[in-house]
Amino acid sequence: MNDIYGGKTPRDIPNYSIGDTARYLKIPAATIRSWTVGRNYPVSEGEKKFYPLIEVKKSQPIRLSFTNLIEVHILRAIRKHHKIDLDKVRATLDYIDEQLQIPHPLAHQEFQTDGIDLFIERYGSLINTSKQGQTNLKDALKTHLERIELDDRGLAIKLYPFTRNGEQDNPRWVVIDPRIAFGRLVIAGTGIPTSILAERYKAGDSIDDLAYDYDCDRLKIEEAIRCEMDNQKAA
Template identity: 75%
Template sequence: MTELYGGIDPRDIPTYSISDAARYLRIPAGTIRSWTVGRHYPISNGSNFFRPLIPIRDLKPKLLSFTNLIEVHVLRAIRKHHQIDLRSVRDALDFIDEQFQASHPLARERFLTDGVDLFIERYGSLVNASKSVQTEMKDALNTHLERIEPDDTGLAIKLYPFTRSSEENNPRIVVIDPRIAFGRLVIAGTGIATSVLAERYQAGDSIDDLAYDYECDRLKIEEAIRCELPLVA
């Protein structure tokens, strides 16, 4: 079971700014803001409001929890498809929520089993998606779900975000675990924060210096820095 902090599950603590989430998940901040905060958009006689797909705590500044990160990560797989109808996505997510009768269904292990097929069936019927499109969507969802590790209750507890542009064969070197380093991105199995490594690298420390100081494999140090400084590493 996950240890509670002051009676609160660490997965539910608002921790990540939208810019943090964008950097960790490699998703544009504007997209994450639309999904979690909503946005106004113009129409012929004024403007309308796009309601968020993922509810977050009403705080200033806006902060996401670890569970919210998982939901954004899963939605990323859906968003990859061209001509996506977000209203249909909302309807399909509402359908999943009704079927599971549980909060944050996208962050639960059950979504990996029957939930993916239920979502795709519902979404496909709403947009008249072909079987090939539905198969591509299922493959994309499964690729993302494989990066999530659940605890013994079936709720996500670790996320291995994509660190490279190609999603296939992405290494699982860095991880987000709300129980470690206050949920910051770290090298898996070490607790070494990627942000600390990036700061030292920018300050002039070499990869070899960092590998020696932290007694960590050089390739893992490089991958960690790449997450924070993709244009440098």
């Protein structure tokens, strides 16, 4: 596997633009840029620099790896449910790095076991959140972690992104797997890219036509197209 990918595994290949990541994960592109590139912001003395939370490969334009997508997905739980303090998030991530001593710990099994409690305890104390607030954050993180599948080494290898507005009752019918279709969003278990289905649907093919052509369940075809169409509206 390493020889095919130039000494890297598929999860390490920077395949995703910031725009792709925003569409797949339903997070504003500006937020992802801040987390991965940083930004300048005004203060009374002039400007200050906000340094990125996620380490990405330096390139122009910026491209994210599958591992980076996992990190963004996990941070989404904090952004969505809490008034986020990015400096304290960074301090917490530094603490997790020190404690677990593994690269990209948010995309590793150890975060799902020991790491999540370390994160809650540290971040909760830094923002002085209530016990209920810590419980809510833990529940949000667990909901996001349940969308991740690990390989036999404990590293994230599949991500089932949220395809609907709410996080409950989201089916696991589409998946991002860096080993399939160059990491594009596909119908789980088939390798059929959702983007191709959406393009054919917009060109006039019916749901029934697509289900027949791809020998795929009609409901999964509908979910894939709806997901792509919603993503395009949000972009």
